[in-house]
Each structure stands twice: as structure tokens, then as C-alpha cells.
Amino acid sequence: MRSRVIELVVNDEPQEFLAPPGTTLLIALRESLGLTAVKRGCAQGTCGACTCLLDGEAVMSCLVPVETVDGAEVHTLEGMAGPDGELDELQAAFLEGFATQCGFCTSGMIMAARVLLAEQPDPSREDVVRAISGNVCRCTGYESIINAILDAAERRRATGAISYTEKGA
Amino acid sequence: MLPTVEIPESLGEAVGTLGDGDLVLAGGTELVPRVTTRATGVSRLVSLRRAGLAGIEVNGGRAVVGAATTLAQLGRDERLAVLRPVVESIASPTIRNLATVGGNLFVRQPYGDLAVALLALDAEVSVEGSGGNASRPIAGVLEDGVAPRELVSRVAFDVPDPGAWFYTKAMRRRQNSASIVTVAAAVLVEDGRVASARIALGGAGARPVRAVSAEAALTGNPLDRRHVEEAADAAVEDASPFDDAYASAWYRRRVLPVHVRRALLRESDRPEGSR
Numbered sequence: 055m056r057s058r059v060i061e062l063v064v065n066d067e068p069q070e071f072l073a074p075p076g077t078t079l080l081i082a083l084r085e086s087l088g089l090t091a092v093k094r095g096c097a098q099g100t101c102g103a104c105t106c107l108l109d110g111e112a113v114m115s116c117l118v119p120v121e122t123v124d125g126a127e128v129h130t131l132e133g134m135a136g137p138d139g140e141l142d143e144l145q146a147a148f149l150e151g152f153a154t155q156c157g158f159c160t161s162g163m164i165m166a167a168r169v170l171l172a173e174q175p176d177p178s179r180e181d182v183v184r185a186i187s188g189n190v191c192r193c194t195g196y197e198s199i200i201n202a203i204l205d206a207a208e209r210r211r212a213t214g215a216i217s218y219t220e221k222g223a
Numbered sequence: 224m225l226p227t228v229e230i231p232e233s234l235g236e237a238v239g240t241l242g243d244g245d246l247v248l249a250g251g252t253e254l255v256p257r258v259t260t261r262a263t264g265v266s267r268l269v270s271l272r273r274a275g276l277a278g279i280e281v282n283g284g285r286a287v288v289g290a291a292t293t294l295a296q297l298g299r300d301e302r303l304a305v306l307r308p309v310v311e312s313i314a315s316p317t318i319r320n321l322a323t324v325g326g327n328l329f330v331r332q333p334y335g336d337l338a339v340a341l342l343a344l345d346a347e348v349s350v351e352g353s354g355g356n357a358s359r360p361i362a363g364v365l366e367d368g369v370a371p372r373e374l375v376s377r378v379a380f381d382v383p384d385p386g387a388w389f390y391t392k393a394m395r396r397r398q399n400s401a402s403i404v405t406v407a408a409a410v411l412v413e414d415g416r417v418a419s420a421r422i423a424l425g426g427a428g429a430r431p432v433r434a435v436s437a438e439a440a441l442t443g444n445p446l447d448r449r450h451v452e453e454a455a456d457a458a459v460e461d462a463s464p465f466d467d468a469y470a471s472a473w474y475r476r477r478v479l480p481v482h483v484r485r486a487l488l489r490e491s492d493r494p495e496g497s498r
Contacts (some may be wrong), residue, residue: 076225078259098256102317111295117255118321121228122270136385166317179448187398188315 065133076097080104080115089133091161102189105162106130112169117123131161143209155193230270237274241372243452287379290325309340312392315399325375333401339431342423345409348381391486401424403470406486417441427462434458455483
């Protein structure tokens, strides 16, 4: 039962930490790296509150034993804002569109939406629904969340802004 | 106690690493919650993530899919576009980015819709053990699993012609919901009559099952409403539905013929004009 040294590139910065057996990516991000935007909701892959990007793909970090992804590239909500703290279009659209209620699902929603907008800059409402279908909002604020994602897509198209540099972008 | 995770770098190493009592970890969407949220007695997992088992080859209409291929990878492959409705009926994009083709063979119903489809395609499953590689019919693997210290490396099947492939999944919601009833069928019509039919059902037992009575009712007959309805009614004889949080066994039995019919006649479950 030896701990292992794990290396990850998190939000473009190399990180190294010690992980005991059975540590999930979720727990590693929260407890070893202090990145608490990934939330522990159900811990069984149902709620999506722990969604982050693993090598460019949105996954639920509670389902990933961190030892199996040693060397991977991870992006969390903490890496979304610009260097001076200016909000990304998705964050701004969520904030201004009242798409955060209790806020617990928000970072997972934004991470799932981030991949969608990178792949489909002009998504349909149905595309948005599909993209966040693994993310549960128990305030049931889905309509405003869907509207915010569509709004963010429009903002990005209007400015030509691309803030996404991962694989597949 | 949380299990340790071994991360072999090749198939051979994976087989050599697997000990009695170890479990194979593929995408982890089912296994990881099981071992992290309760005591299981499992002390070691063998991860396939780096074992080189992801990838899809299609040659001459035959697809060979590595066991660690994710459902998302399968769904993106243009050569397997005919299976996209199956993939997209399973869970959410975030789960499909982890969940694997091989793993889908080992989940219990009401999950495992891809396994239902692969049963209808009569897929061949490559099983690796210390004694080497063996190819087994998927029906047996679904029924009995594999032995301790064995693992599935690949799944092979003939890519169906879109005209000969039928699939429907009844869910509580349009997205991300387990199966009430899943129907997958490969039906070949020649000279106006069904020459061969393989129909597989999900939600109709702990594991996917073939609807052999329905297949018999169809074979030799035209694929028309009357014969499809007879086959759909016959399918109930092949099913042993169960109660769960999604539906009762009674309900599953009641709606099974409806969904067999809708699958084979390609009827939409959405009334005209609805969204």
C-alpha cells in the first residue's frame, strides 16, 4: 500500500504530489492541489459536479483513479479566467444570465460547456442539452444554464475570441 | 480499504499481472464508484488504460474494436456511424469519454446497451488468459463472464448495413437514462422475406438476451406490420424483466412488444410535430 508520486499538468502548470492508493483525480485536485472548483457531489459519476478536462475531454474526476492518468493534462475551472482575472465568456454569461443558483453544479456545467463550444462554436439548443446531460442541477435551473451557454457561444462568435487551447480546439 | 491499481503497459503484461481476486479496471464508470464508496474486499485493480487496447480497425466490413476503446471514440468513428444511435443512447458525453466497449459487456442491466447491440451483431469476443487467446461468441461471455485472470482484449463484428439494422431504447428521459427496454436487431430481408433475424433485448433480464421466439416468428415472413406484431408479442416469451428504480417488471413486459414493433418498423416514439 505505497503512495505514488503523480505528475500532472494542471491548468498549464506542472504539478507533482503524493497519492495514496485509490485516490481519485477529484480528491487529488481538491486535497493535494487545493483546486476546489471540482465538487464532490455523488462520487459515483451521476451528478457531474466534479467534471474537469482530462487530456482535452470532459470527464467526471470522481471516476478516475489518479494513478492511471499520471502525466496527463488537466484543466479545471480555476484555469478559465484570464491573467488579470477577467472572466471567460462562459463565466460572464453564467454570471450575467443568473445561471448560477446555489452554484454547486456551475463549474461542472461550465467545463462540459467549454468542450462543446470548442468543438461546436454555434451549437443548437439540443446540442447544449446533450453536452450537459451528465450534469445535474438540483436547483433545476437548466433553462438559464442552457441560455447562458448559448449566450457565451454568441459572445465568442461576436468577438472571434478563442480561449480554448486544448486538444481538439 | 481502497484497492491498489496496477497499470500494465501491454496486453501481455496485463494478463501476467492479473491475479486471483483482482478486477480489471477499464473506464471505471461502474467499478470505481463501487470500490471507492463501499467496502468490497477487492484489494487490487489492473487498469487497461496504458495496455494498448484502444483502437478501431475496419477491414472489408469487419470491425475489430479494442476493449479499452471508449464509447466516445466508437461514436466518433465514421465507419461505424450505423452504431451511433446506440452509443448516443448511453449515459452522457462525459461518461462516454471514459466508459469502454469492453466494460460495457460486464455491466448489469439496465445498463449495457452496447452489449445488447453487440449480441444482435453476434460479435466475437477475444479473451486473453495465461493459456493464450481464445475467441468466444458474445452470448457466452454475456451469460457467464470470463474466468478469473482472464480479460477481454477485442470485440469483432460485421458492420451491419443501415437497412438491415434496427435499434431503439426506451428511457425515462431523452438523455442520460438507463434502459426500460432496449431492442437491437440485425434483420436480413431477401426477396421480400426475412432470411435471417437476430434480435437482442435489454431490460429483459439481468443480462442482454436474444429474442429467439421473435426471431423464429419473423424468419421466412415479410417484414410487414402483421408479422412484426406477431414477433413483438412473441418476444415477451424470451424476456424475464425485472423491477428497478426505472420501471417495474410488469411495465417492462407490457411495453416490450411496443418497442420491438417500433424498432423493426422504424416508428418514431415522438408524435408528429412534437419536439
